[in-house]
Amino acid sequence: MKGSDTEVNLAVVLAEHFYKVNNDHSLAISGGGSGLGIASLLNGQADIANSSxxxxxxxxxxxxxxxxxxKTIVFAEDATAFIVHNNFPVDSIDVHTLATILSGACKTWQPVTGLPVPVNIYGRQSNSGTHSFVRNKLAIQFSREAKEMNGNAQIMEGIKADESGIGYVGAGYIIHDSKGKQAVKVLRITERIGKQAVSPLDEKAINEQRYFFQRPLYQFVRSTSWNKVVPFINFEKSSAGQDIIRASGYYIIQ
Structure with a gap:
């Protein structure tokens, strides 16, 4: 199983619990981004591609x-969280302003915080599903000055050390990384100024489809591998699997 860094922590936890009741199976899991997982599936180097x-x-x-x-499986719902340093003086941001920041049209935080400090963007590489998702939702091209990080962990570390930084990670990753959650601030997002700002950690809002940056998480499986992987897929869909998905910070849309 290869692919999305958004899904990799969840996949590992699911696999650990799956082994407890299916110890005759083995499952190798790696991240690297949705594009890498899909390419690996295409080239016969994976049975399952995780993709955001x-x-x-x-x-x-x-x-x-x-x-x-x-075969295509939608097994969870994710929310992309925008994170800043804990000392960042603002708790929310509107979609339009976020687009101007991430595109590089606005190079300082002056319009947001009143402080003329430079914006430092921590993003993902172009083969990342999260990179594509954010770019498409905001209808932008990312600033050429944006730092392209290898995964959620690198983005978190960058933001912890940079009071002018902004980055994006899967909300599930933040919930799973309790120490990281305490070290950064998760911005609430409003679709326009004056409208209620919503947190990606608000389960009720996610279930009501009110968070602007929420999306389904996919697994693509080669049909020829289906019989081999179906015990794991069934475990994901079981009540035990669904409980693990929720406990890991992801959502099950009813």
Whole structure:
């Protein structure tokens, strides 16, 4: 199983509990981004690709050309959290302002905090599903000055040390990393000025589809691997699996 860094911690926890009742199975898990997972699936280097985005048209064509049939599973809902240093003087931000910040159109925090300090952006590499998700939701191209980090952990470490920094990570990652959660501030997001700001950690808001940056999490499985992986898929869908998903900071949309 390869792919999304948003899903990798959850996949590891699910696998650990799966082994307890299915010790005759083995499962190797790695991250690297949704694009890497999908490429590994295409090249026969993975049975399951974890992805925080749907397949692109180009990817669908590649699977079709190679006569590879896939099964698609939506197993959880995630919210992308925007994080800043704990000392950051603002608790929320509107979508339009966020777009101007991340695109580089606004290079200082003056419009947000009143302080003319430079904005330092901590983002993901272009093969990341979260990178694509945020870019598409905001309809922007990221600033060329944005730092491209390898995963959630690097972004968290960068923000902890940078009072002018802003980054984005999976909300589930923050909840799973309790020490990290205490070291950063999670911004509440409002779709426009004057509208209620919503936290990605607010389960009720997520279930009501009120958070702007929420999305389904996917698993793509080669049909030829289905019989091999279906015990794990069934475990994810079981009540025990669903409890683990919720406890890890992800959501089950009813």
């Amino acid at each position: 985005r749907p397949l692109t048209g180009e990817e669908k064509t590649l699977f079709k050309v190679r006569n590879i049939d896939l």
